Amino acid sequence: MSGPVTIRPVEQADLPGFHAVMMAAGMDPRSSWNRTTLTDLERSLFGADSGGFIAELENAGVVGCVGYRPDGTQTLTLNKLATRPEVRGQGLGARLVQAVESHASRAGYARVLLAVSQFNQDVIPFYIRLGYARSEEPYAHANPASPAPVVFVKNLGTPARAS
Numbered sequence: 197m198s199g200p201v202t203i204r205p206v207e208q209a210d211l212p213g214f215h216a217v218m219m220a221a222g223m224d225p226r227s228s229w230n231r232t233t234l235t236d237l238e239r240s241l242f243g244a245d246s247g248g249f250i251a252e253l254e255n256a257g258v259v260g261c262v263g264y265r266p267d268g269t270q271t272l273t274l275n276k277l278a279t280r281p282e283v284r285g286q287g288l289g290a291r292l293v294q295a296v297e298s299h300a301s302r303a304g305y306a307r308v309l310l311a312v313s314q315f316n317q318d319v320i321p322f323y324i325r326l327g328y329a330r331s332e333e334p335y336a337h338a339n340p341a342s343p344a345p346v347v348f349v350k351n352l353g354t355p356a357r358a359s
């Protein structure tokens with residue numbers, strides 16, 4: 197699969213495509229990720245100050261996705277990052293992370309925080325390469341039924357906004 201890819205904000209009509217990419221991601225079955233319903237996704241992506249981006253490949257629909265939700269006034273949390281296995285290794289995952297970081301900067305957040313499932317730690321070098329550093333702080337949106345995730349933070353260097 198190749199061709200021009202557009203990264204754009206997610207809209208209601210993209211929910212099935214976003215969900216399908218998540219379900220095709222190949223996440224460990226012990227993670228709560230695979231039990232995400234369309235209703236969960238809609239609630240998460242379209243809550244107050246929340247949103248996301250999709251990567252859309254001409255003639256192939258949604259091939260990548262990422263979401264974000266605030267945690268207070270200084271921190272934007274990044275979640276639900278995935279690309280279809282057929283398009284991996286072409287920089288799309290990094291572009292989706294950068295789309296969230298640009299949005300966070302524009303919206304005045306000081307940092308982006310994300311949580312890696314205990315069952316998905318192989319992805320950690322990907323985030324470290326993008327400038328994320330391990331943090332011992334808890335994850336505000338953690339699933340109480342899952343083991344505590346590993347938290348990573350990137351400071352954006354944007355001027356702090358009023359809290």
Ligand SMILES: CC(C)(COP(=O)(O)OP(=O)(O)OC[C@H]1O[C@@H](n2cnc3c(N)ncnc32)[C@H](O)[C@@H]1OP(=O)(O)O)[C@@H](O)C(=O)NCCC(=O)NCCS
Nearest residue numbers: 221277278279284285286287288289290311312318319322
């Ligand atoms: C993580 C993910 C979004 C990266 O997407 P991508 O489109 O391949 O991203 P990029 O092309 O920008 O970067 C790929 C790099 O990340 C590395 N990487 C990503 N996930 C990895 C993993 N689980 N194990 C090992 N390496 C991984 C790749 O090896 C590759 O490295 P390279 O550039 O040296 O070859 C994709 O692998 C994915 O959807 N994984 C399953 C869902 C997931 O784990 N999401 C993260 C939740 S915290």
